[in-house]
Amino acid sequence: MTTSETVGVVPEQLDRWLVAQPWYRGRGPVECERVTVLRDGDPALVHVVLAVGGRRYQLLLGVRDELPERLVHARIGTAGEREVYEAVHDPELTAALLQHFEESTEVEGLWFRGALPPRYTDAPVGRPFPGPQRNFSIVYGQRHVLKFFRELTPGDNPELVLHTALHSIDDPHIAPPQGALEAELDGVRTTFAVLHEFVPLGALGWPMATASVRDFLAGPGVDPQAAGGDFASEAHRLGRAVAGARRPAETLGERTAGPDDEAEFVAALHRRLDAALDWVPALAPFEAGLRARFDEVLASAEPIRLQRVHGDLHLGQVLRSPRTWVLVDFEGEPHGGPAERTRPRPAEHDVATALRSLHYAAAQLLVGADDVTTLLPRAARWLERNRTAFCAGYAEVAPDRRPGGALLTAVELDRAVLEVCHEQRFRPEWTVIPLSAIAEAVTGEPAWLV
Numbered sequence: 001m002t003t004s005e006t007v008g009v010v011p012e013q014l015d016r017w018l019v020a021q022p023w024y025r026g027r028g029p030v031e032c033e034r035v036t037v038l039r040d041g042d043p044a045l046v047h048v049v050l051a052v053g054g055r056r057y058q059l060l061l062g063v064r065d066e067l068p069e070r071l072v073h074a075r076i077g078t079a080g081e082r083e084v085y086e087a088v089h090d091p092e093l094t095a096a097l098l099q100h101f102e103e104s105t106e107v108e109g110l111w112f113r114g115a116l117p118p119r120y121t122d123a124p125v126g127r128p129f130p131g132p133q134r135n136f137s138i139v140y141g142q143r144h145v146l147k148f149f150r151e152l153t154p155g156d157n158p159e160l161v162l163h164t165a166l167h168s169i170d171d172p173h174i175a176p177p178q179g180a181l182e183a184e185l186d187g188v189r190t191t192f193a194v195l196h197e198f199v200p201l202g203a204l205g206w207p208m209a210t211a212s213v214r215d216f217l218a219g220p221g222v223d224p225q226a227a228g229g230d231f232a233s234e235a236h237r238l239g240r241a242v243a244g245a246r247r248p249a250e251t252l253g254e255r256t257a258g259p260d261d262e263a264e265f266v267a268a269l270h271r272r273l274d275a276a277l278d279w280v281p282a283l284a285p286f287e288a289g290l291r292a293r294f295d296e297v298l299a300s301a302e303p304i305r306l307q308r309v310h311g312d313l314h315l316g317q318v319l320r321s322p323r324t325w326v327l328v329d330f331e332g333e334p335h336g337g338p339a340e341r342t343r344p345r346p347a348e349h350d351v352a353t354a355l356r357s358l359h360y361a362a363a364q365l366l367v368g369a370d371d372v373t374t375l376l377p378r379a380a381r382w383l384e385r386n387r388t389a390f391c392a393g394y395a396e397v398a399p400d401r402r403p404g405g406a407l408l409t410a411v412e413l414d415r416a417v418l419e420v421c422h423e424q425r426f427r428p429e430w431t432v433i434p435l436s437a438i439a440e441a442v443t444g445e446p447a448w449l450v
């Protein structure tokens, strides 16, 4: 089958299916920009790039004459007489995909670049990653994770750039990259998917930290160390891991910000606050305090060092393997467009987002609780203990960048402002978490804004 003959594999019901997908933000007519057959026959595997209202999406379609019962849940529609479905649910097709990486093939401008270790056993079965995710991933046994970006942005994806940089210095806190799928988009080489080593037996930081908080808040609450599931030693190790990710300073393009960069950096904090204030009136009482904290960055003598960062480093992006913490999903700051994702930022950005996440973990049990007065000081103690441990771990690896000062405060508050907007949109009842952190920083008093 050649490309021109394959247009018939795109299902007639595609538009209806797309608008029902949580990740889809396209508006307007859908144009099929590129169709590539990766495996012919029955089942066939087809890669599709869609263009819709200035956005690009990629799909992996499976095509069969008849759809077995086990694939009915993945059905998208029909193309002529044939059934079309999401290929990630079909192990026969995910196996074909892995083979492209193993053989480093090129199919009509789609380059599968693989650097996989030799395989001495049968191919691992590829199944869709089950958890919540923005993109879609296929897990191959305990060996590889293949992540496809739902929405495509021309150029290298930060996930690939940063993993490659950190792998070049053998950073033990990343899943080693094993390949990438690339093609040209608007004449620019673009990352479509990344292949990584699977982190076996990994536990996410968020459930670990929140279990610790739960134990601490439920117990007599005298000594965090004595409560079950103390997280502080993990927070300390995590601080070390995060500091490690800023070590290859030159690989990550580290430079000292000049006066213009600094002015622009602070102006951007104010601009984001302007936009947030328009949208969330509850921020208004804290406006003056926030602006004062932002301006303190300019008054401070600390030089700002800019570099590429993770950008969204929260406890849902860190996996505790039996060996160490592993940071995943280096796609950059998600609260903005492609330029925001790749913008060099102070290394403090990753510290700030991790510390904000510790605050979230400490505070989430207070949302809707009846006994906030009792719980608030206990949550504050858990937070203090784990913040201190994280910062101590960080400072051990990066003694020149001991976390603290006006810059860290400003970046934490900027992140909290973005979180207020994020929560307002997706989880309004959780808006109180970042808003309370802002109130506390501005007033200097413990706060819980019910």
Ligand SMILES: Nc1ncnc2c1ncn2[C@@H]1O[C@H](COP(=O)(O)OP(=O)(O)O)[C@@H](O)[C@H]1O
Pocket (backbone or CB within 6 Å): 129, 131, 132, 133, 134, 135, 136, 137, 145, 147, 175, 196, 197, 198, 199, 200, 202, 204, 316, 317, 319, 328, 329, 330
């Ligand atoms: N290398 C890996 N090994 C094991 N699990 C992983 C690996 N990379 C990611 N994961 C798991 O997959 C989840 C989603 O990955 P992520 O990169 O955050 O995808 P998305 O961008 O779709 O949200 C992570 O929360 C983690 O649980």
Ligand SMILES: O=P(O)(O)O[C@H]1O[C@H](CO)[C@@H](O[C@H]2O[C@H](CO)[C@@H](O)[C@H](O)[C@H]2O)[C@H](O)[C@H]1O
Pocket (backbone or CB within 6 Å): 134, 206, 312, 314, 315, 316, 334, 335, 353, 356, 357, 358, 360, 361, 419, 422
């Ligand atoms: O989907 P992503 O993982 O890229 O991140 C987005 O969603 C996160 C979850 O809503 C959001 O994180 C916020 O909530 C977390 C707890 O669920 C908390 O640990 C983070 O500190 C807090 O920012 C993240 O901001 C957003 O980009």
